[in-house]
Amino acid sequence: MTITNDLEVEESRSVSPSDRQTLASGAGFTVLLYFGCFFGAVTLSAALVQATGGSATEVFGALLDGSVRARGRWGQTLGISVPLILVGLGTVFSGRAGLINIGQEGQLYFGSAVACYAALRLGDSAGWTEVFPGPLVLIFCLVAGALGGAFWAGIAGALRYWRRVPEVLTTLLLVTVAAQVVGYGLRKDWLLAVPRDGSKAAWRNISTAQLPPDQRMPRIEVFGNSFPISVVIVLAITAVVTVVLTRSVWGFRLRMLGLNSRTAHRAGVAESRYGMVAIFISGGFAGLAGAMMLTGGDFGNYHLTPGFSVNIGFDGLLVALVARQMPIVVVPTALVFAGLRTGSGFLAATGVEREITKIVQAMLVLALLIPPAILFVRDRRRAMTATKSRT
Amino acid sequence: MSLTAGTAESAVPAVEFRGVNKRFGAIVACDDVDLVLHRGRIHGILGENGAGKSTLMKVLIGLVPRDSGTLFVDGIPVVISDPLDAARYGIGMVHQHFSLVEPLTVWENVMLGDEGRFDPLEIRRRIGEISERYGLGIESEAVVADLPVGLRQRVEIIKCLRRDPDIIIFDEPTSVLTPAESEQLFDVLRQAVQEENRAVALVSHKLNEVLGATDEITIMRSGRVVDRVETREADAPGLARSMVGREVSLRSSGAALGLVVKLIDKTGVEDAAVSEYEGNPVLTLTDLVVHSNDRKNALDTLSLDVHAGEIVGVAGVEGNGQEELTALMSSLVEAVSGSVSVDGRVVETGVAGSMARAGVAVVPADRHDSGVVLNLTVAENLFLVEPEKVSRRGLWDSGLMTRRASELISEFEIQAAGPDAPLWSLSGGNQQRVVLARELSNNPKVLIASQPTRGLDVGAIEYISNRLRGARRDGVGVLLISNELEEILDLADRIVVLFRGKIVGEMLRSDVDLEHLGMLMGGAIDDLVENSY
Numbered sequence: 070m071t072i073t074n075d076l077e078v079e080e081s082r083s084v085s086p087s088d089r090q091t092l093a094s095g096a097g098f099t100v101l102l103y104f105g106c107f108f109g110a111v112t113l114s115a116a117l118v119q120a121t122g123g124s125a126t127e128v129f130g131a132l133l134d135g136s137v138r139a140r141g142r143w144g145q146t147l148g149i150s151v152p153l154i155l156v157g158l159g160t161v162f163s164g165r166a167g168l169i170n171i172g173q174e175g176q177l178y179f180g181s182a183v184a185c186y187a188a189l190r191l192g193d194s195a196g197w198t199e200v201f202p203g204p205l206v207l208i209f210c211l212v213a214g215a216l217g218g219a220f221w222a223g224i225a226g227a228l229r230y231w232r233r234v235p236e237v238l239t240t241l242l243l244v245t246v247a248a249q250v251v252g253y254g255l256r257k258d259w260l261l262a263v264p265r266d267g268s269k270a271a272w273r274n275i276s277t278a279q280l281p282p283d284q285r286m287p288r289i290e291v292f293g294n295s296f297p298i299s300v301v302i303v304l305a306i307t308a309v310v311t312v313v314l315t316r317s318v319w320g321f322r323l324r325m326l327g328l329n330s331r332t333a334h335r336a337g338v339a340e341s342r343y344g345m346v347a348i349f350i351s352g353g354f355a356g357l358a359g360a361m362m363l364t365g366g367d368f369g370n371y372h373l374t375p376g377f378s379v380n381i382g383f384d385g386l387l388v389a390l391v392a393r394q395m396p397i398v399v400v401p402t403a404l405v406f407a408g409l410r411t412g413s414g415f416l417a418a419t420g421v422e423r424e425i426t427k428i429v430q431a432m433l434v435l436a437l438l439i440p441p442a443i444l445f446v447r448d449r450r451r452a453m454t455a456t457k458s459r460t
Numbered sequence: 461m462s463l464t465a466g467t468a469e470s471a472v473p474a475v476e477f478r479g480v481n482k483r484f485g486a487i488v489a490c491d492d493v494d495l496v497l498h499r500g501r502i503h504g505i506l507g508e509n510g511a512g513k514s515t516l517m518k519v520l521i522g523l524v525p526r527d528s529g530t531l532f533v534d535g536i537p538v539v540i541s542d543p544l545d546a547a548r549y550g551i552g553m554v555h556q557h558f559s560l561v562e563p564l565t566v567w568e569n570v571m572l573g574d575e576g577r578f579d580p581l582e583i584r585r586r587i588g589e590i591s592e593r594y595g596l597g598i599e600s601e602a603v604v605a606d607l608p609v610g611l612r613q614r615v616e617i618i619k620c621l622r623r624d625p626d627i628i629i630f631d632e633p634t635s636v637l638t639p640a641e642s643e644q645l646f647d648v649l650r651q652a653v654q655e656e657n658r659a660v661a662l663v664s665h666k667l668n669e670v671l672g673a674t675d676e677i678t679i680m681r682s683g684r685v686v687d688r689v690e691t692r693e694a695d696a697p698g699l700a701r702s703m704v705g706r707e708v709s710l711r712s713s714g715a716a717l718g719l720v721v722k723l724i725d726k727t728g729v730e731d732a733a734v735s736e737y738e739g740n741p742v743l744t745l746t747d748l749v750v751h752s753n754d755r756k757n758a759l760d761t762l763s764l765d766v767h768a769g770e771i772v773g774v775a776g777v778e779g780n781g782q783e784e785l786t787a788l789m790s791s792l793v794e795a796v797s798g799s800v801s802v803d804g805r806v807v808e809t810g811v812a813g814s815m816a817r818a819g820v821a822v823v824p825a826d827r828h829d830s831g832v833v834l835n836l837t838v839a840e841n842l843f844l845v846e847p848e849k850v851s852r853r854g855l856w857d858s859g860l861m862t863r864r865a866s867e868l869i870s871e872f873e874i875q876a877a878g879p880d881a882p883l884w885s886l887s888g889g890n891q892q893r894v895v896l897a898r899e900l901s902n903n904p905k906v907l908i909a910s911q912p913t914r915g916l917d918v919g920a921i922e923y924i925s926n927r928l929r930g931a932r933r934d935g936v937g938v939l940l941i942s943n944e945l946e947e948i949l950d951l952a953d954r955i956v957v958l959f960r961g962k963i964v965g966e967m968l969r970s971d972v973d974l975e976h977l978g979m980l981m982g983g984a985i986d987d988l989v990e991n992s993y
Contacts, residue, residue, distance in 0.1 A: 316855050318847045324836075325844055331830040335790040335822065336845045337813020448835075451884065 102440040110436035114429040123421035128429060135415030136408035144294025148367030150400075150407035151299045152177070152358035156385020157392060157399035158310050159354025163222075164394050165314060166347035167327030172225065172240030173355040174382030175247030176218040180356020181363045182251040183217025184210045185261060185277055185373040188284055188363075203283025210284065211360045218356015219349040221247060226348035230341040236348065244382075252375055261373060280371040286364040297365040304400070311396045323347060355382060384410075391437045393444065402437070409433060472535040474499045474627050474659035475520065475551075480529030482515055482683075489515040491683040493529070497627060497659045502649060504674035504691065505663045506703055508917045512683040513663045514556075517629045520661075521553045522546045533627075552625030554616050556632040562605040569604055570619050583622075590621050594648045608983065609777050610641040617648070628652065629661045634669055635943060636778050639978035646673040666946075667696050667703075681705050704918045740804055741765035742937035743820075743906045748798035750784045750961075758784040760961035761798065766906060766937040771928060773952025773969075774941040777981055781961035782941045783825065786910040789939075790822045790830050791815045803905050816845050821904035823895050825911040825941075831895045832883050839865035839879035842898050872897040873923070889920030896927055907931050910941040925951055945977070959983050 115125035137143045156173045163170040188210040191201050201209070225239035254260035261277045286297040314320040326333040326343050334340060358381065362368040369377060384406050392398040409430055416426040475497040482490040489512045497503050507513045518524040520531065522540040530537050533549045540546050543553070560569050567584050587600040596614045604612060613636060620628060630649070634642040650673075652658050664670050670677055670691070677694055679687040679702040687702040700708045743766040752758035759781045766772045776782060787793045788800070794810025801807065802818040809815075815822070824831045832841050842865050843850050850861035865879035874893045876886055883891060892912070899907065909928060913921040928951055932938055941958075942948050948955060955972060957965040957980040965980035967973075 312855075318851045318854050318856065321840065321844075321847060321856070325833055328835050329830075329833040331790075331792060332833050332844070334792060334812045335816060335830050337816060339812035342812075 099440070099444065102443060103437075106436040106439050107433075110432040114432050117428060118421060118425060121422065121425050123419065123425065127419045128416065128421055128426065131415040131419045132409070132412035134412070136412035139415070141294050142411055144291070144296040145367060146404065146407045146411045147294075147296040147300050148365055149410050150403045151297065151303050151365060151367075152362050152381045153385050153388050153403035153406055154303050154307060154399055155354045155358035155361065156382055157388035157403055158307060158396055159351040159358075160386055160389030161310070161314065161392065161394050161396050161399065162323070162347050162354070163351035164389060165320070165324045165327050166344050167330065168226075168229070168344060168348055168351070169237040170222060170225070170240045170348060170351045171237060171386055172222070172242075172244045172247075172382075173351075173358075173385050174378055174380065175240070175244030176221045176352040176355035177359040177362075177382040177385075178244075178251055178378040179221040179247040179359070180214040180216075180218030180352075181359025181373060181377060182254055182261065183220075183356065184214030184360035184363055185280075186254070187213035188280055189261065189278065203281065206284045207286065207364060210364060211357060214360025214363070215353040215357040218359060219353035222348050222352020222355070223345070226345050229348075230345060248375075251373075255373065255375060275375055277373040280364065284364070285366060285371055286361070288366060297361075297367065299361045299365055303361075307396060307400055314396055355385070358382075358385065387434065387438065391441055393441050405437065406434075473497060473532070474534060475661075476532040476535075477516070477520075478530045478532065480516065480519060480531065481527045482512075482519060482524060483527055488512075488683045490519070490526070493680075493683070493685055495678055495685065497661055499626070499659045500653055500657045501675040502653055502660045502662055502673060504670035504677040505661055505680065506665065506667070506670045506677055506699060507680035508665055508703060509915050510682075510917060511665075511680040511703075513680050514631055516680070517553065517631060517661060517663055520546065520627075521551060521629060547623050547625070550624075550626035551629070552620035552623055552627070553629040553631065554613070554620050554633060556635060558612055558616055560604045560612055560615060562603075564604060565600065566598055566602050566604060566607075566615050566618075567600040569615060570600075570622060586622050587618055590618050594621075594651060595644075596648065609636045609779050610638065610982065613637065613641075613645070617645075621652075625658070627659045627661070629663065631663045632665070633662070634664075634666070638777055638981040639945065639974060640982060642669070649673065667699055668946075670699070671696065679703055708918065742768045742803055743939065744799075744801040746799045746801070748788065748800070749796040750781075750788055750793055751796055752784050752787075752793070758961050759788065759795075762958075762961060762963055763798075764939075764956060764963055766939050768905070768935045768937050769932055770953045771932050771938040771940055771951050773948035773955045774939065774958050775945055775948050775955055775977065775981060776943070776958035778943045780958050782910065782943070782958060784961070785958070786822065786824055786908060786941060787830075789815055789820055789906075789908045790824060792830060816902075819903075819905035821899035821902060821907045821936075823892070823899060823907070823909045823912045825914065827891055827895050832891055834882070834884040836883060837880045838869065838874070838876050838883055838886070838894060841883050841894050842868055842879075842901075845898060846902055868897045868901060872927075889916045889923075892916060892920065892924065896924065900927065900931060904931075904936055907936050907938045908941065909938060911943060912940070913942075913944070913947060945981075957981055 111129070114128070118125040118128050135142055136146050156177060160170060160173060188206055191206045191209055221243060222240065225234075225236045225243060228234040228239050229236040251261075255262055255275050255277065262275070286299050288295045288297050289300075314323070322333065322336075322338045323343055325336065326338050326340060330340055359378065362377070362381065363371065363373060368379065368381075385403075388399055388402045388406055391402045413426065413430055416429075417423070419426070473496045475495075477493050477495040480490055480493045480495075481488075491512070493512070493516055495505075495516070505513045505516070515524055519526045520540070522542045522545050525541070531540065532538065533551070538549060540549065540551070546552075561572065564572075567580065567587055570587060571578055571580070571583050584600040587598065590596065591598040591600075596618065598611065598614050598618060604615060607615070613633065633645060637645060649660055649662070653660050662670065662674055671694065674691045677689050677691055677699065678685055679689075679699065681703060682705075686705070689698075743764075745762055745764040748759050748762045749757060750759035762781070762785070764772070774782065774785070784793060788795060788809060791810060791812060791814050799806050800809055800815075802815075802820060805818065807814055807818040807820075822831075828834065833844065836844070839861050843861065847856075850857055850864055862879050868874070869876060869879065872893045874886070874897065875890045883894065886894065896912075907928070912924050912928070916924070925947075928938055928940065932953075940948060940951055949969070949972065953969050955967050955969060955977070956963045957977065959981065960983070964983070965977070967977070
């Protein structure tokens with residue numbers, strides 16, 4: 070209560086002129102901010118490329134070619150965006166509940182391993198193929214992935230609510246644990262590894278068996294582009310998530326918990342129950358993303374390998390940050406991040422050094438991340454001054 | 461304008477503000493303020509919450525930088541950039557909120573913040589000397605945690621006095637004191653002023669206090685100095701008019717202005733204030749024990765009944781369990797033992813939403829803590845306890861929500877840009893109306909109002925008082941927890957006194973003996989508890 074008395078101010082006015090201004094110019098400011106940051110990043114990148122003897126137009130041309138212009142590339146970009154969208158959506162859930170889940174990478178990897186295990190056990194190696202047709206195995210595989218990811222995040226959630234261990238630490242640390250656990254599984258025949266015929270050489274190339282064609286995600290071919298039907302599924306999921314988070318009472322209560330847990334508690338939102346559900350969903354989405362990657366065909370060749378998650382979990386976290394907890398914004402953001410990934414594949418052909426192109430990519434990502442950070446600080450400051458001056 | 465100096469030495473004023481301005485964003489806290497403090501006089505600075513009086517004093521002590529204007533100390537223009545600077549000019553302040561480290565002893569607290577080598581013996585000697593001279597009764601070896609609030613304030617006073625300041629500022633000093641303790645404090649002040657020729661500024665929003673303890677009064681409103689008068693020429697109605705800026709009835713807003721209605725006017729007490737209530741109490745607290753973070757037995761076998769249609773005032777000095785009682789009734793803490801029954805049904809404590817479901821409405825002392833969510837809209841805040849009212853099958857009915865919210869906004873006269881305005885854009889008084897609107901529209905059986913008017917202006921205070929009376933008329937059992945005795949005397953039908961987590965006394969409003977009440981608040985055990993009701 071000390072703060073509340075620090076500033077004594079006029080009580081009677083409701084909205085001060087400056088507040089009205091910021092309310093009105095909010096949207097315009099946001100657009101301007103993004104534009105400015107993007108422009109700044111492009112200018113700096115171009116200058117850097119030119120200064121090191123490359124051609125800026127070539128570099129940006131290559132990025133565009135790689136992500137959309139060249140034949141078959143936008144299909145690939147769509148395919149890459151699938152797990153990014155899922156991880157992003159999951160992160161929005163935990164973020165709205167006020168939880169900081171930053172271990173999607175591990176949840177995704179663990180989820181993909183569980184999905185793979187389910188596929189292998191229910192698939193031909195167990196001899197149950199007759200009982201479970203391929204598409205059904207695919208569905209089981211996706212469910213298993215989601216459960217796996219949810220379980221992995223649930224460990225952090227349980228520690229959070231049972232022993233008050235900060236989830237921001239546990240989720241991150243569990244990424245490393247996930248890598249080790251899955252790595253172990255990949256070495257064991259009875260878990261994930263392909264049964265080998267004793268040849269030592271095979272150990273160098275650790276991998277699971279390939280999913281048989283009928284257990285893979287069907288792909289759609291349009292104008293020489295191909296992408297898995299999971300693109301459509303993910304869009305449907307986004308619609309559902311948007312309704313749940315922005316239109317439902319449950320989504321509202323989740324947000325209330327994240328904004329003010331004491332008011333929420335008094336209003337009947339039990340922190341541990343809602344928080345656990347949020348972190349389960351968050352991990353579940355990451356796990357589902359892993360299963361989608363495994364069955365989709367845009368990541369590797371339908372089998373699980375060490376390092377399979379290729380930073381999609383961390384990129385998905387960035388997607389959620391940029392989307393500022395708005396589920397609908399996750400989709401375009403994920404597409405941009407996917408485009409940066411596919412586009413960068415063409416950068417090597419420009420002859421510009423790899424270090425330089427990496428910096429260019431990093432600057433473009435920064436251009437996306439700076440505006441939300443600025444907006445966050447602005448909102449925070451606005452709320453703080455409101456709290457301070459209006460007692 | 462010239463003021464007659466109290467003594468010959470004070471021909472040069474101790475402090476003079478000339479044209480001091482301070483803005484916070486769009487809000488003008490101090491608007492071209494001129495103010496003169498003389499030695500040997502107590503200068504009351506009177507104003508409502510938000511009038512700018514605390515800001516002005518913080519400019520003097522160096523906590524808030526001024527935007528423009530000049531500050532003179534003993535006739536010399538000075539720049540004061542922080543409290544240490546102020547101390548060098550002989551200016552000290554006793555803040556409204558204490559900054560004491562509880563586990564440490566008095567002398568350790570007094571010494572905190574000193575730089576370089578220190579001499580414990582010398583500090584203890586100094587404390588003993590000050591304590592004796594002013595009759596403060598403070599032991600330098602006492603542990604602060606063991607001291608009651610009134611004595612803790614004296615520790616703060618010693619912290620200030622030991623630097624031997626010429627100019628002392630007291631910011632709302634009586635908010636944590638019982639009436640008797642306040643009297644003692646003013647005696648000390650008078651002594652410091654008259655015998656030692658110090659200048660004292662007493663910041664207050666209570667008419668009583670300013671009239672009783674000062675020599676001259678400056679009245680501030682909306683950042684401006686609107687009037688200055690000699691206390692002996694001042695009267696309560698005139699001061700109230702200057703302070704609020706319009707005619708105010710001391711009958712209806714006297715409590716909000718800090719006037720204790722000493723004589724009980726029996727005809728003025730509303731018909732609801734009957735001494736006997738039919739039927740079972742609507743709220744029954746039985747032998748409640750609650751532990752808080754830093755204290756065991758923050759509530760200590762507390763028992764209390766509230767009947768439908770009565771306002772029970774919980775009087776007491778801050779920090780005697782008021783917060784924990786409110787938290788308990790907000791389901792925020794769990795009782796170690798004892799029980800809470802609402803309308804005859806036992807309610808589980810500490811379970812999310814249990815109290816709200818049972819029909820307990822709460823206006824919390826700190827609405828930002830557990831009353832509202834600043835980043836949600838006004839409409840969302842109005843329905844966050846019972847979203848079922850404006851939703852269908854788990855989805856918001858946004859049309860219905862806007863309609864119902866607009867109704868509540870006009871019914872409770874909430875000044876807001878609309879139902880979709882973010883709550884943080886509202887003033888404190890309007891935020892408080894949002895809380896009231898939500899809690900009262902849920903048809904509660906019990907209403908817990910904890911410091912419901914803290915920090916509000918007179919208009920808002922009157923409004924909220926009327927709403928509480930309205931709730932009583934509607935048959936709600938109201939538990940009013942307040943540190944402002946005036947507020948309790950104004951509203952309550954029955955008064956209980958909370959001391960160290962226990963109810964130590966109980967009396968009907970019509971039987972109140974102020975002196976006795978004050979003694980109970982200070983911890984004197986009441987032998988008459990059993991037969992006083």
